[in-house]
Amino acid sequence: MTRSAMGARTLPGEYFTSTEIHDRETANIFEKQWICVGRASAIPNAGDFFLHEMDGESLIIVRNESGQVNCFYNVCRHRGTRIQEAACGRIKKRLHCPYHAWGYDLDGKLKSAPNMMGVDGFCEQDHSLHTAACRVWQGFIFINQKQGGAALETDFQGILDRFDDWELERLVSAHEITYNVRANWKVIFQNYSECYHCSLVHPQLRPITSVETASNDFEDGQLLGGPMILSDEFKTVTMDGNQCGELLSKLSSDDQRRVYFYTLCPSLFISPHPDYVLTHRIERRSVNSTRIVCNWLFPPEVIQRDGFDVAQAVEFWDLTNRQDWDICELTQQGLQSRVYQPGPYSELESMLAAFDRHYLSLMTAS
Amino acid sequence: MTRSAMGARTLPGEYFTSTEIHDRETANIFEKQWICVGRASAIPNAGDFFLHEMDGESLIIVRNESGQVNCFYNVCRHRGTRIQEAACGRIKKRLHCPYHAWGYDLDGKLKSAPNMMGVDGFCEQDHSLHTAACRVWQGFIFINQKQGGAALETDFQGILDRFDDWELERLVSAHEITYNVRANWKVIFQNYSECYHCSLVHPQLRPITSVETASNDFEDGQLLGGPMILSDEFKTVTMDGNQCGELLSKLSSDDQRRVYFYTLCPSLFISPHPDYVLTHRIERRSVNSTRIVCNWLFPPEVIQRDGFDVAQAVEFWDLTNRQDWDICELTQQGLQSRVYQPGPYSELESMLAAFDRHYLSLMTAS
C-alpha cells in the first residue's frame, strides 16, 4: 500500500480545545459508535457486573442468567437514583434500588415495586431499566448507546476475523495499568499512529525495530495501522528481547517476526506481538483529559505456568507509554495556543491523515 | 386529609442539573422569599452579629441598640470592600470599613467618612449600607432580599401559631451539626417529605414509628407535612427510646405521642418531638450541593439541669441524617443522566407532589 499524507495538515486547534466540538463528538461519535468497555472475562458468571462511566453516565455491564452480557443505565425508573454504587461485584438475581427497593432482573425488567400497585395507570412493564446495545467481539465487550444503530458486524466488517491467528478471544490479562493523561483523546490516537517520533522519544525501541520497516494494512475507516518488523536479535518487544510467554501457535512465519499497531476508532488500540497482545483502552474524559487502561494479554495456560513472568514486557511498554503521555501533554498545551495553525504531515504520518479523514467523516455524518 | 399524588410524576431532570434553572430559582425564590438564616438567640446583645453567605452575597445579621435584628449587605458604599471579615462577633457601636475607615451605625447609616467632606455633591445620607428585610419568628431569623415584598405575616399566614405548644420561640440549641451534601436542595426536601424509604434506608426507625401511621396536616403552600405516631415502647425518638429532656409542658395528649415532620419552603425543616424540636436549616449552595445545619432545640432550663445529656437524640438523628444524605447523593447522580425521565410518585409520596406544585408556582410567578 502506498504511504502518503497527500499534503494533509493537522486538524485546526478547536478540535483539541473546544467544548462545543467535544459535545458534537459525544453526539456524533461516542453515542453512536461501538465503544469498548472492557474484557468479557472480567465477568464470567451470571450476576457478575462492573460499572462503566462515560460522558456523565454510569452504565451497568452485567452477565445475565443465560450467559449474555447486558448494559443498563444506572438510573432507577422511580426517582432516578443510582442503583449500583460499587464499581464491580456480583448481583444475586435482582438489582435492587437502595432507595425504595424497586427490583429489576438481570435483563433490566422491573419485577417488584413496593407500594406502587394502587397507583393509577402504573404498570411494571413500562419501567424497565434503560438499556444500551451490548456485544462481545474477540473477548472485548462493546456497547452502543444509539437505539437501532448499525450492528457491530456491519461496522467491523472486514476486520471481524483479523485477530483470529492470535486467538485474541481467549487471551486473558496478566497485567493492567491505568493512566490519566492531560491531553485530548485524538492526540493519544495520533501519537500511537506514527513512529516518526520513536527515535527521539523512545530510545529503548531503536535496537528492536525501526520506522523504515513500518507499513500499513488499513488506511481507511474503522481499523488503521499495520506491522513493524523485529530486528534479528529480538524475539518480541520486551526489555531483554526474550519472550515472556511463548510463540502463539497459529501465527504465520511472517507474523512470528512482526509487531502490529492497530487503532480501532474511537476507543481501542490492539498491538499483537509474537507471544502476547498489548491493548490500550482509551476513555475520553474531557476536551483535555483521557484515561487509558493498558493490558498485557496472554493465553491462560501460559499465565498459569510455573515461572511465568510478565515483568520484561510490562517494564518496556510502561516506560514507552509514559514517554508518549509526556509528549502528548506537551502537544496538548501547544495546541491550546491562539497562534497554533495546522502544520504539515510528513509521509511517516500518513495514518494520522487517515485518522483525521475518518474522524471528520463521523463528525459530519447526519 | 386524603393522601394522593394524583398521578403526578417527579420533576424533569433539568430542575436538578441546569444552571439556568438555578439562576431562575435565585431570582424567583431565594431573592423573593423569606429565608431562615439562624436563631435569634445566637446574637443576644446589641452589636452581636454573624455573617450569612448566600448566592455569592455576604450579609451581616446584627442586633441594634434597641434590640432589633437588622440585615446589611457586607459591602462598603465607598469602594465596595467587605466591612466584616470575621464570621461572627460583637461590633462596638460602629461598623468600620477596614480600608478607609468609613463608619456605619448598627442601623446601617453612614456616620463618618474621612476626607469626603470636600467632595462635590457628597452626602452621608446617600451612602447607608444596603439592607435586606429581617424578621424574627418563633426564634428564627428570616431575611428577605426583595424590596417591598410580602410581609412575613402574610406569607406565613395560617402557620403563625402552629408551633406555640412546643414554645419553639424560647427553645435553644443543645447541639449543632453541619453537613455538606452533593445533591440539589430539592432532593433534600423530597427525601424529608416521605417515609416510603424508611424501612430500607433507616432500619433503626422501624421499631419507633411506621409509615402507616403518617398523615399530612398541610398539603398546599408554604408549610407541608404532618405527624407520625410513636410506638408504645418509645417516649420520643432517641437511640434507647427514652427522653433526653422532659415532656414539653403545653403539649396535648395526642402530641405527647407524636413526631411531626414539616418543611418550610425553601430553607427550613421543623420536627417537633415530645421533648425537643429538631431543625434542619437548608442552604442551597449550587445546582448540586447543599449545606444543612441541624440543631437539637430544648428549653433552656432543661439544658442547664445537672445530668442533661443530648447524646441519645443526637446519635439517632445524625445516623439517620447520614443515611439520607447518602441516598440523596446517589439520587442526584442518577438525575444527571440524559436517560432519566420523570417517574411515578406512589401515594406515600403525596407531599413530594405537593412540594413540586408549590415550587413550580413560585418559579412561574411574575
Added chain:
Amino acid sequence: MTRSAMGARTLPGEYFTSTEIHDRETANIFEKQWICVGRASAIPNAGDFFLHEMDGESLIIVRNESGQVNCFYNVCRHRGTRIQEAACGRIKKRLHCPYHAWGYDLDGKLKSAPNMMGVDGFCEQDHSLHTAACRVWQGFIFINQKQGGAALETDFQGILDRFDDWELERLVSAHEITYNVRANWKVIFQNYSECYHCSLVHPQLRPITSVETASNDFEDGQLLGGPMILSDEFKTVTMDGNQCGELLSKLSSDDQRRVYFYTLCPSLFISPHPDYVLTHRIERRSVNSTRIVCNWLFPPEVIQRDGFDVAQAVEFWDLTNRQDWDICELTQQGLQSRVYQPGPYSELESMLAAFDRHYLSLMTAS
C-alpha cells in the same frame, strides 16, 4: 498639579467580575500594549531564556547570538508541541522540539525538519516560530503581541528618560518575592495609587511619610503617580529608617528626600527610593486573581559589597504588600455583590480616577 477626582466614581462591578470584559481586556489591552515580563539581566548570555505565561500562552524570551532579546510562542510549527518545558535555562544554538526534533535557531528560523524534505510544497522558510515584538527599556524586557503595533518609544514618549537619575537600567535585584492575590488586577493598581488607606492599613508607614506630602507628576496616560516626602528622621523606607544601600549618586537634593510611586499601565509599578528602586510586576491571571512579582533593585556594586543586607527594606515592604493584598481581596469580594454600585472618589483618589479614564480609553479604542 491640581489633585481632583472631579466627581468621578469607581468603575461598575462588571469590570471586576465579568469574563466578557476580561476577554475584551485581553484583546484591547494585553494583546496590544507593551507588557513587562522581567529584567534583561536575568538572561545575560546568548541562548539564556525564560518562559512567560499569559492568557493561556507560553512565550519563550531568549537572548540571541548578537545579544538581542527575542520573544517566540512556545509552539512547534509541525504538530503544535511545546518546545521548551523548563521555566528557564540555556539553549545551545538550536531550540529542538522534543517530539520530532524540528530545530529552530535563536531568531526562530526553522533550520532542520527530519523527514520533511520530500513533502510536497514544504518549505522551511514558511515554518519559523511565531514571534511577538520584544524591547528592553531601563533594563526591563517588554513584549507586545500586536503585529505592527506602536513602537515602545511612541507609547512611552515623555517618560523615556524619567528614571535616568536612578540609573534604573543598570540596577539588579537583591531580593524577589512572588505573591498570588485573589483580586482583579485593577484593584491592585487602584490600591497602589492612593495613600488614603495608609493610616488605617499601614500603621508602620505613619512615622515615615504622610499622605499630605503626596503629589502627582503625571495625571494622564501611560505613567501615573508622583512623590511623597520622607520625614526628617528617615533616610529611606526601611524598618529602621536607615538605608540598606547608599544614596544613589545622581539624585537631586529633592529626590534624596523623596519616594516616588508610579504605575505603568498595565503591568508595572516603579517606586524609586533614595537608595534603591522597588518594582512590582503585575500579571493578570483571571478576572479575580493576579500574580505579583516584587523586586528590590540596587546598583550591582552595592549588592556585592561586604555586609550588604537588604532585610530592613524587604521586611518593610513585604509587610506592607501583605496588608495591601488582604484589603484588595476583601474589596474584590465586595465588588462581586449584586448590590455594589460605583462609589464616590475622594480628592485623595484622583489617580484612581485618572487610571480609570486611561483604562476606559484603551478599552474603547478600535
